[in-house]
Amino acid sequence: MIKLFKIFPALLSVLAIILFGSIDLHAQQNDHRDNEPSFWELLFDDFFDHQEEHPIHNKFEDNYRVIDLEKSWKFQIGNDNKWADPLYNDDSWVSIKVPGDWENDGFHGYDGFAWYRVHFDGRALRPNEAHYLMLGFIDDVDETFLNGTLVGKTGDFPPRFRTGYNSDRAYFIGNELINFEGDNVIAVKVYDEYQNGGIVKGKPGVYVSGGSEELLQNLYGPWRFTKSNKKYFSEPDFDDQDWDVVLVPSYWDNQGYRSLDGTAWYRKTFELSFKPEKEETYYLTLGRIDDFDVTYLNGQKIGETYDDRGFGDSRSYQKIRVYPIPKGLLHKNGKNTIAVKVEDIGLEGGIYSGPVGIVSEKDVTRMIRDRR
Structure with a gap:
């Protein structure tokens, strides 16, 4: 259970909001990407997603990138789980810049499901090390696959939608999933509820966990x-x-x-x-x-x-x-x-x-x- 003293400042903030009527609830609901948490996030447990992590240690600072995935990926609007299959032919898909909002890359105003796919060469990795797929921030929800196997998920898809837009994605990928002799395929299913969508910011790549070597x-x-x-x-x-x-x-x-x-x-x-x-x-x-x-x-x-x-x-x-x-x-x-x-x-x-x-x-x- 969350301890009372940890949420007491939040409860005071909510009380002040209610007493002074200083928030436009409709505006908050339609612009939940402000730096400050919305009214409903303060009132309910999504507030805790905004709490600062421990101030001394960044949980990702020990990892270093060995494969750079800041590049063009294949992109397709829609939702078909066969698109996770590494053998699926995505030649007809369009190219899109990652990271970046898909609204700024030709898909302005689109909300809903879309998929991203990209290939990398496993010969750049070493089997004696531990690897992470780090995708940065995705707006709103994702399921991420490596060579057809689900390796991570953040947020919840409809009908029980819960955004994960403020979570930095870092998914451990076991060596048994990696083809160290050649081609590997990453496929990411993304759902955007409203406003900006996609793999929006960060330094996507395959990372080695420092010290694992x-x-x-x-x-x-x-x-x-x-x-x-x-x-x-x-x-x-x-x-x-x-x-x-x-x-x-x-x-x-x-x-x-x-x-x-x-x-x-x-x-x-x-x-x-x-x-x-x-x-x-x-x-x-x-x-x-x-x-x-x-x-x-x-x-x-x-x-x-x-x-x-x-x-x-x-x-x-x-x-x-x-x-x-x-x-x-x-x-x-x-x-x-x-x-x-x-x-x-x-x-x-x-x-x-x-x-x-x-x-x-x-x-x-x-x-x-x-x-x-």
């Missing part, structure tokens, strides 16, 4: 997740198959747990993709977590971050989690299980920024320094 074991991608809290969730033999699946790293608020404050658990079971040396020290890195965590590997606690400060004072969310793995704890053969108890004390929560994986002692110093 140092990992021996890449642990990006799907993890099991629950908002329940039981001590036995740390046990390696616990059956978590009925838990939800979320992507790591990403705020849980963006994955169906909007405005969840409190305690939740993540779990990941995996086999080693490298052979650990007997005398080598390895580290588990979980990137940045909002706000506190207790981390277990194969049932043993290996690290904790907690500064005993409250909302607005705590800076634990800024810290990169890097926990040494006790020698002999990793199973060379068979399954390993990571369990992470996370406590969020306000605003966004969860494992939200990489790198996420296992790194050797010789590489951990450079990885931490480059992320500061």
Whole structure:
């Protein structure tokens, strides 16, 4: 639940609006892209979309672009899900500049559905790194596909329309979806309710998560997740198959747990993709977590971050989690299980920024320094 003190200023603002009659509600409804939130956004929970993120750390600053998608894309008005198919022939589609409002590129006054498509060469990417598709800001709603597979969605299409125009799109793309030998196809379904529409601003591209190139074991991608809290969730033999699946790293608020404050658990079971040396020290890195965590590997606690400060004072969310793995704890053969108890004390929560994986002692110093 959102804490009362977090919304109290908003409630005072709404009261002032009502008492002094200083807002034209019709104008607000038809111009919701002003810098200030509208009356109804203040009154209801869309207000929280406008809250500032933590002021110190930009959640995307660790990523760097390796494929530039600021270019002409193929564009077609309408809505046909077969257009997500990478084999679909889009030669008859028009070209449109991305980023940019489609109203300023020949489609003035159009509101509704449209699709964008673009190709990129996967040979520019390296399989040992973790990748994001970052599209910037889309007005209003999108579903984004890579090689025919849905990789991300922001907002809700009609009939239960909810805009996502003020969300910077960043979608993790697993290496299993990428053709590292050649052609890849991005397809984006966009719905615009009114006024400007399309992939409107930002620096679209395929990005590498900084630090992922140092990992021996890449642990990006799907993890099991629950908002329940039981001590036995740390046990390696616990059956978590009925838990939800979320992507790591990403705020849980963006994955169906909007405005969840409190305690939740993540779990990941995996086999080693490298052979650990007997005398080598390895580290588990979980990137940045909002706000506190207790981390277990194969049932043993290996690290904790907690500064005993409250909302607005705590800076634990800024810290990169890097926990040494006790020698002999990793199973060379068979399954390993990571369990992470996370406590969020306000605003966004969860494992939200990489790198996420296992790194050797010789590489951990450079990885931490480059992320500061």
